[in-house]
Amino acid sequence: MAQTRVPGMETSAISILKRAVELDQTSRFQEALVCYQEGIQLLLDVLKAVKDDSKKAQYREKITSYMDRAEQIKVRMNKLKEEGKYHEQIKIADRATGFSYESLFKPYIREELTEVWVEDPYIRHVHQLYNFLRFCEMLLKAKCNVKKIHLLTSQDEDSSSQQQSAFADIQQSLQSHNICLDIKYSPTIHDREIRFDNGWIIKIGRGLDYFTKPKGRFSIGYCDYDLRECHETTVDVFHTKHTKMT
Structure with a gap:
């Protein structure tokens, strides 16, 4: 992947993940989950293209944090669905x-x-x-x-x-x-x-x-x-x- 595409993908990822956090904070969990997943995928693509080890570590930390939150939302939603309370x-x-x-x-x-x-x-x-x-x-x-x-x-x-x-x-x-x-x-x-x-x-x-x-x-x-x-x-x-x- 060309290095010239990295800044654009990073900007898109930041925008989508910012939206995910906003939706998360207003309890719009299903929409937030979709945004988290899209933003995480973009960050993973950026991670593959980055060569600097320190930047790779920063991206991995961010990705792990967002993945943990997305998994928490998924577990919460599945529990509510199972109980018929979503x-x-x-x-x-x-x-x-x-x-x-x-x-x-x-x-x-x-x-x-x-x-x-x-x-x-x-x-x-x-x-x-x-x-x-x-x-x-x-x-x-x-x-x-x-x-x-x-x-x-x-x-x-x-x-x-x-x-x-x-x-x-x-x-x-x-x-x-x-x-x-x-x-x-x-x-x-x-x-x-x-x-x-x-x-x-x-x-x-x-x-x-x-x-x-x-x-x-x-x-x-x-x-x-x-x-x-x-x-x-x-x-x-x-x-x-x-x-x-x-």
Whole structure:
């Protein structure tokens, strides 16, 4: 590895590990664990490239410290999961950025994930339909083996043909990727919830529609949801082995 790449990797590692510590201090343990793991890997890559023995010793000390903390978090989370008591709350502030679907859901997606349930009454209007499409795209890009997505939503009485046409297109597109989209409607649905068959349950106060309207089609955040401002909302994350999937 070229020595010229070391400063850049070190800067990235410091930034990611700083974020890990911030998340750790606010009890956002699952997100913190992901950041610790990414930052540690970068430091390990730096360690391989460094030639100076004193610097190697410093890096090893830092890596050991972060690895110990990551292991402590992992043990704590596994204990809570085993007891069915795991709960993490993420508060998204008004106008906050950095909360794309990838950023929010990635920590809870594993390779064994095969089935997803989405309950959201507001997948009706064009921007909400695009939100759902982006959620599906996120699952396709993630390291998992999703084969079926269940959507429970309400029917748009004013533009039902537009809604149904959009869903038909999404279904057909997902089918080409060997994913089945099962859609059901409920006139009384109110709760917003996303469930993974690996035990994770994510409840978002505003459902998938927690992004503000972009200022224009050519404004920052229009395409990249990590740069899109959010409405204030709360995300509750649970894990249980006894979730009844319906």
